[in-house]
Amino acid sequence: MQDQITRSIIVKAPVSHVYNLWANFEHFPNFMKNIKSVRKTGDRTSHWVMEGPLGKQVEWEAETIRMEENQRVAWNNRGQGDITTSGQVTFKELPYGETEVTVTMQYVPPAGKAGEIIAEIFSDPEKQLQEDLHNFKLYAERTFSEGRAVGR
16 A cells, blocks of 8 residues: 655755755755665665664665756655655745745555564654654754755
């Protein structure tokens, strides 16, 4: 069964900063609770490791299928992994140097033991996404206020 969730948040930082921070996936462990690591494996590919319950890890390969500067990042997973996922993040420039970030994602947990682990991780995916977005907001606003530039 496929699930889809969408959540938005407003970040008090310019769209270019917010987009560049998100577009560098290796930053994700800084604000996503369950993401242990993200490693670029090619121009459009990356390897993701998620920490599951009881120290179990869930891994997958992702492909960035769309990168529209300051507007959109879209992805799906490649090949066989522990999870099937796809989605997009859009960035809308708002007045006063703020940015609206909207995440829409779909995931299909596999059957078997890996599916049980993923089901536990995603027991409340909407709440988890909201927490991750809140953490991203804090991270993006802090890095912007500290004047730390982020690149891709």
